[in-house]
Amino acid sequence: MQISPQVLFTIADFPVTNTVLVTLIVDIIIVLLIVAVNKMMSLRPGRLQNAAESVMNYFYSSTKDIAGDRVSFIYPWVLSFFIFILIANLIEFIPGFESIRFFPHNAAAAGEEHGVPLFRAAASDLNFTLALAVISVVMSHYYSIKYTGIKSYIGRFVSLKMFGLFLLVGMIELMSEFVKFISFSFRLFGNIFAGDIALGVTKYFFVMSAFEMFVGFIQAFVFAMLTMAFTTVLTEKSH
């Protein structure tokens, strides 16, 4: 299994990879979920609405516990990351998911006689995880400027307090912000990609599947919670 996603075909120079395809399927599932919940929405909730409400309530209240009154703009992002990554991670456990092969027109030339998998877990593509990491980090910085002011935001990284000692602290702080791109993206990518390989090696041994499902859930949760924590820290006024 190669690290980079396989290109199925190209549309106007845009390479449609198997992970892009799965990302689109995840989008469709989310839209269907929204439609279903909206259709069944009532004051007396049904099962689906109850589930959606309890998930939302959990993220809302845990964000509120940590972020306080900033919950209103933080929790939608946190919850969106969770739902999006969770569905993207769990979709690969649909039986036969990676077994369907696709034959690109240059498959034979590229040494892919058996074709390439039509679907592949979206998070096993670094483009996917890096995109989420970029959104998470940029979003937290955007809100940091918006809610603490540009002066306070810059002061976080450039400060002459304690005879210039804080200049060093600011630099470390700044570096850690860049490291977030890598930590966010590679954590998710590494877990899911490794899981894919582990499943391939163990020939879809069911205990492994259950474990990987758990990993998929945990990674979605971790990504969401870290986003929440970082955004909360960056939007804190007194620092």
Added chain:
Amino acid sequence: MEIFKIFGLEKSLLFFQIVNFLIVAFILKKFLYNPLMKMLDERKNKIDKGLKDAEDARISLENAAQERQKILSAAKADADALAASSKVSLEETKEKLTAEAKNRSQQIIDEAKQKADAEFESMNKRIGEMSVEIAGKVVSQTLAGLFTDDEKLKITARALDRIKKGGYEKSAN
């Protein structure tokens, strides 16, 4: 860079994923979180209102129960008082009636006694008169041949006088 190629990083794919997620997040917020939040708030308000209404109903029910108890105890007190007073008046009536009956019977007895006394008196008188008359007649019959008219008159007068003086008992014997 070589590493980007190994991981399959590509500007267009990265851009696609970023835009894709932003759209998904926007849709989720607008069409899932907001309506659900609204629904939750609405339900919360409804439940609060329901609880408040239930509390109000409970309080008014309690008040009603208290009122009922009050009315009941008042009614019981009234009934007790009424029963007591009626007992007293009954007793009084009984006593009064008894006394009246006693009085009346006494009166009747007295009257009867008086009547009997009067009757007895008049009877006595009559008997006396009758016996005088009879004695007069007998004496006049007996003495008709023995005495002269003058003596007769004297004797009769004397006898009459004696009878009158001695009473009817003596002469009757």
